[in-house]
Amino acid sequence: MLTDEPTDGSRTASPGPRVPPDDFGPLDRARGWIVTLVVTAVAAVTRFVMLGYPTDAGTPVFDEKHYAPQAWQVLTGGGVEDNPAYGLVVHPPVGKQMIALGEALFGYNGWGWRFSAAVAGTILVLLVVRIVRRLTRSTLLGALAGILLIADGVTFVSSRIGMLDIFLALFTVAAFGCLIVDRDQVRERMARVYHDGRIGLTDFGPRLGVRWWRFGAGLMLGLACGTKWSGAYFIAFFGLMCVAFDVAARRAYGVRRPWVGALVRDIGPALYALVAIPLVVYLWTYRAWFAGEVTVDRHAVGTDVGSGGPWSFVPDGLRSLWYYNANVLEFHSGLTNSAGNHHPWESKPWTWPMGLRPMLYYFADGDSVSGCGAASCVKAVMLVGTPAMWWLALPMLAWALWQALVRRNWRYGAVLTGYGAALLPWFVTLDRQMYYFYAVALAPFLVMGLALVLGDILGKASATYERRTTGLLAVCLYVGLVVANFVWLWPILTAMPISPEMWQRELWLPSWR
Template sequence: MPAGVPVPAAVPPSRLGPEVPAPLFGAPDRGRGLVVGVVITLIAALTRFWNLSHPTDKGTPVFDEKHYVPQGWQVLTGGNWIEDNPAYGLVVHPPIGKWMLAASEAVFGYGPLGWRVAPAISGVLIVVLVYCVVRRLTRSTLVGAIAGIFAICDGVLFVQSRMGMLDIFQALFIVAAFAALVADRDQVRERMYRVYFEGRIGDSPFGPRLGFRWYRFTAGVMLGLNCGTKWSGVYYVVFFTALAIGFDVAARRAYHVRRPWVGTLVRDAVPAGASLAVMPVVIYFLTYIPWFTSETAVYRYSEGNSIGTGGTFSWVPGAWRSLWYYESGILQFHAGLTNSAGNQHPWESKPWTWPMSLRPMLYALENGPDQCGGGECVRAQMLIGTPALWWLTLPMLLWGLWSWIVRRDWRYAAVVVGYCAGILPWFLALDRQMYFFYATALAPFLLMGLALCCGDLLRATATTARTRPERRVLSIIVVAVYVALVVTNFVWLWPILTASPISPGLWRQQIWLPSWG
């Protein structure tokens, strides 16, 4: 019987029923897990913070930093924690990401270090969360460490952690929400286990009430912050809510609740909706408090231009009509950013290229003799997924789907749902201008899936270690060689991930595919 789960001294045999899963969650080696976690964190911090101020565009932001970094500074210096109306333009993303940039700039000033510290911290936290989630999923510190190494060595997470953009913040909130949902699943099963062995599982055909679920509430808060960073986060609200419902139904079925689907609807639907649907909306609108209190924010007083007067919603307070006008303007902007409307970019990409990183992005490029103090050289920074990881996306997804559907492995179900939330919705608007950095939030789920595959390989041969020891050795060698390949690939790409000076010849060798150039 697992420690920490109280069981009555005498349980009526007639009420025990069939065997139920024991609440064994997380790796048992806490001390070693902590040590490994600290090491993973330190390595992640070292890679993210090394030479963080480079590259720049002659001391100014590069690529899309040029949008968000000045907005973060205006948020900090404007007095209201919201952007003013810049030349009567339109600020097209919610405030959370700009607040995080502003907090970083408040400490380190308006310079490359100032606008990149917050993304770097977020990048380190993502690595830690990936390690912790996979360790919980597999009950293995080793497999968790493999996931942490993958997260350290992924080019997308690495580069985005060193850029003053919004996507790394959104990815952090998404992974945090996912981690909270996985922890909530475990907590629900522990509570169900306790009720089952107290003999109360059959008191109602719907199963027990489970009390307030703080992990699920936390997931809702994280999803709200995710939406408060970029609107594309709303897809994760939908997919993660469906995932949470699936977890609840599976838990009630596993502990022999007579009507698990109806029980989930009766017992869990309302609180789940409050945490995972209502709470993100509340958090989102709370981020606009500075907008409401500002006198100069974008479209703050649009109701003065007869917005909504005389119509169905004329009873709505003016400030809320102005916010509606503002939000509808954002929607129109994003809806109109299409190729057919003439919006073209040399580095745009479509979602079918993202899984294998077939069309990366060039963030910065400097070449010529001035870059190396004499002699030709190139300094370039590209957002590119480490091929040893990203080129296995499709095999990982196929194995994950098979494991989910055939083996009923909930871990792959969770990872595949998380991955699909980040890519499938983009296929609904293929005419829209898109970029590879939209795939930032895909990376953690890819890495978790690959780590699960490594764990499967190690675990499958561990069961036959006594009868077929050579298989165990071979599996360890295969996994070790693959991890070494990932690290080597990351080291090889280091110059074009960090804009380090390299010769034109080496630059050409780094460009493996025509679509990379």
Template structure:
């Protein structure tokens, strides 16, 4: 056996077969008509407008960049951080001062891995210890999320128009907007999770192209397990992104499991479509271990690498815990003292999270449980000032508030969307909705495991891009295909345009309470649509 043109294993006697990406053939090109399995594997081709696709991507992303960066320095608490910025912003400043690690023993609330705080520190290095500095990299992450959403949706729908529509919707989502404008960790988690799922999507395409080539060349059935698929760089990239996600917050682990299951399901269905006799056994035999390395081992290695500054320091918190406390070697004697100290430090972080329960009779005023997240029934108030000291609304007393609200035109569709997506995925075998459901539910269902824990709406941030992508898939049904007739297409385009216009108008209405602009008390009350928003 030797490596084939797309990386799959090819019998030696077939080395002379045609090279290049598998493309559907017609009987007119001098060859045989394409195999039905080959066409099924390749699916609909990408739209033939790559330049236009990138123009749409960059223009929409640029519009989003303006909105994400607009007046980024507001609000502050008298020039200091607001809400949970008060934890991460000074820790990031410590990292900037110390070369990448925290060492302030008087500030013991160090409860997350270092990467997100290191990214905040980059902005502080560029612009100083001020609101623009500690929010700049969060805004950049929010801008990149717009770009990724457009490109992922374009690949799912094979439509530049729908990709651009998804970009507009993610711009006008209040959750993504405000999380991109505050010095917290969650927006970085969203970025790396979305990038990982984008890599999984590209890996699916690459696998099916390689199997289509094996079908074309006629050697797909030479083994009941089908061919080996060679080095899968996109799957490897997914592992790297998932490691970065875990290096921001441990909740990235939920997406490691989800991505692993998604990859294996994609592999099984691809081999079955290609005509492999034993697709499940083939996947377990040929793909399981490489997937475990790419998505498991790589995630762990990248996560450990994120502690580079801590491991290389002398004064980081608990860096020499094992030596100082003369901890016995035990079963982990083969590990270096630095890694065993990191294990202790990790255990302390775990203990903090596992005991962060809601006090009986004294919940946090803005705490929410996960069943409220899909529709955003309990938003999060990040900043609030009112009274005579707030000016600019045209009255003697004004309100200045920044509240994390998912745009209702998007979030209030979550439950019917989930029902529709489940029906499409299970009964119509529409893998695109399976992709969306996997990402969305990985950010949602695990939080039900411990309902006593304190939880807040911003934990739902990773659900937002998958919500937008799912809504855009539905818009694709409304729009209809290019050959569905002019009247049908025009009606569909009108419906899609009206919905996007509604979402944009909803976002504009919420703009003052997303960006802490001075408004009157009456204007504030008018925007509090539900009693649970107060």
């Protein structure tokens, strides 16, 4: 794989300050975009073909039954989902607003409530291609990452169903990409100051100006939180990553007090960009709720909540929203196993990295199902990670940890940060009812980690011809295996009619049943 600057930060053996080489991003822009758009087009075909199939006699399947009607209410009810049948809308509005865009275009049908998810899943592939390309400075590895994501069963199924998790994955990966570009931009500015001879004017290093990519990350994180509250985990993890990037940049360019410099120069603006901006965006997503006169708990102050007290200086609308969100939190807190909430397809986070307990979204069998050439047929949609990728998660994580902690490879450290944000916080509340679709946000970072490993297998550009050829052969064989594995799973990802015997052959593990 193309490596970062040497781990000691050196550029030359000559005496004096040592700085990284001036490498601030891939240079093959035209070819990079051509490859990106070709891979994205392939992703679009897989995501949109037969998008409206299957349905439950024309109605949504699985948890689409929650979000598709609520999105229709967003479209027809003044922008707010306020379904009295559920008593309480238990997720923020952005995901339903996204689904509503598709319903506005195609109506209340399978294409309508799945269109935005397919768009999000397609854009997600584009983002992963561009992010891996920037991480590795290799268009080839970016393209391979895109192919792996196309062939991932988790993001594939999530891109073809009207649920929220694909939007959460999209916004968090977009935020991650913004911070990777911000890292390159910060180093470019630091290099300019260094070469101008101004790096030592203060012990803290230079001010870095307005960082629009970091601001963009804040916008994306706000939309992530406006989709699901688990987006807040990414704020915490990405905030720490951003600080680490800033300290490393100041240290690499010879700032005398890099930690204090980052504290003085960077942390304040980072809190603004990655905490304040997401909070403002989150509140903005509730604009229709604020504007409504009969939305749930909109006027809780004075009825359910007293109008006085130490918080009386806070506007009534914000206090009412706090009360409403507290009710949502109470709802989620009550979904525990100890309270008797069990689901036959429930899973815990230690099973997610390898996809040991998938999720059955749709199933039909018996005489009413035909088209497989047998007396009776089976149709199913199962959220399952492609084993050729997901079963390698633990070796990939072990290699990534060694690279990040021992070799100090920042690329692996960044990918591990995103992976950890999607997985680790769920171990804090193990009694809570959980499902494998919570791991949708995990999938892009798994693919990025695998792409970095493929880069290591491929070898450096300076390696011998035999080494590079052998590495390329191994990489091609592996990517081919992943695609073949995806094709094998295709019937249970798309509800193709298959025989009961074939259905059993698709279920590789007892825990898949």
